[in-house]
Amino acid sequence: MPILTRRNLLKASAIAGAYGVGLGIAGKFAGKAAAAEPLTLKTAKIEANLTDGGTTRSVLTYGNAGMPPVVRMKKGEPFAARLINGIDDPTTIHWHGIRLPNNMDGVPFLTQPYVYTGDHFDYAFTPPDAGTFWYHPHCNTLEQMGHGMTGVIVVENPKDPAFDSEVVLNLRDWRLGGDGQFIAQFRPRDAAKSGTYGTVRTANWQQEPQYDAPSGGLVRLRIAITDVTRIYSFRMDGAEATVIAIDGNPVPQRFPLDLLQLGPGQRLELAVRIPDSEGAIVKLEDIKGTNPKVLATLRA
Numbered sequence: 623m624p625i626l627t628r629r630n631l632l633k634a635s636a637i638a639g640a641y642g643v644g645l646g647i648a649g650k651f652a653g654k655a656a657a658a659e660p661l662t663l664k665t666a667k668i669e670a671n672l673t674d675g676g677t678t679r680s681v682l683t684y685g686n687a688g689m690p691p692v693v694r695m696k697k698g699e700p701f702a703a704r705l706i707n708g709i710d711d712p713t714t715i716h717w718h719g720i721r722l723p724n725n726m727d728g729v730p731f732l733t734q735p736y737v738y739t740g741d742h743f744d745y746a747f748t749p750p751d752a753g754t755f756w757y758h759p760h761c762n763t764l765e766q767m768g769h770g771m772t773g774v775i776v777v778e779n780p781k782d783p784a785f786d787s788e789v790v791l792n793l794r795d796w797r798l799g800g801d802g803q804f805i806a807q808f809r810p811r812d813a814a815k816s817g818t819y820g821t822v823r824t825a826n827w828q829q830e831p832q833y834d835a836p837s838g839g840l841v842r843l844r845i846a847i848t849d850v851t852r853i854y855s856f857r858m859d860g861a862e863a864t865v866i867a868i869d870g871n872p873v874p875q876r877f878p879l880d881l882l883q884l885g886p887g888q889r890l891e892l893a894v895r896i897p898d899s900e901g902a903i904v905k906l907e908d909i910k911g912t913n914p915k916v917l918a919t920l921r922a
């Protein structure tokens with residue numbers, strides 16, 4: 623794999639920028655159809671490998687290749703997606719955190735009708751803000767989100783400074799038994815405490831995944847908590863990390879990540895300075911008491 627240097631990235635984004643301009647002009651003259659080729663998001667019930675306990679059945683997702691895809695949009699450019707419902711339950715898509723017309727907000731009976739099995743719904747809007755967001759249904763949410771239907775959205779800003787690489791993390795729990803199958807999503811007695819936690823914790827549907835990052839490089843780490851219960855206390859071990867955005871909003875003043883608490887639905891963007899020495903490991907951790915839980919690692 624070619625090493626991503628700042629110069630290569632700048633070159634690449636210059637090319638992408640040129641294409642962007644070209645497409646923009648084409649879109650202007652070709653009308654609405656060419657402006658935004660709709661992305662297809664088809665809901666599906668699949669099997670997935672989430673634990674060593676065995677393949678988990680009745681996992682719900684968008685697409686059929688495991689985790690819901692990271693949906694990329696561009697600030698100020700039209701986005702369109704067709705939701706096709708391939709599961710047995712009515713559903714919608716809510717674009718969490720994105721400012722958009724009310725009839726695109728994906729809340730059944732308030733902003734749109736249910737999308738029943740086999741039916742579809744076309745979403746189209748122009749995201750006005752760049753940042754990290756996420757999407758999920760607003761129907762039978764404990765079941766649909768609990769079984770997997772939570773995906774990350776990245777709204778890119780063409781004017782953003784170039785990073786050496788980018789890693790996107792979708793953090794969530796799963797309520798699975800020892801055999802890898804779903805157990806009850808909710809225990810009433812937990813309502814009197816801090817909620818019903820998952821039994822298996824994942825980043826991008828994997829336990830403690832590792833991603834390669836360029837030594838000495840600056841990585842943009844986009845984190846979305848798509849879990850329904852867990853509050854995280856983030857810490858970075860082995861590298862300096864700077865908080866650059868929370869919940870899709872750039873922070874007024876950047877600050878070093880020491881210990882930052884964020885809850886379900888929240889997003890965090892970090893600039894991580896990867897160590898110079900090849901093979902060095904950087905750990906993203908969740909601290910509870912004095913116990914660190916490794917969520918994901920970056921390897922220089």
Ligand SMILES: [Cu+2]
Pocket residue numbers: 716718758887
């Ligand atoms: Cu939401």
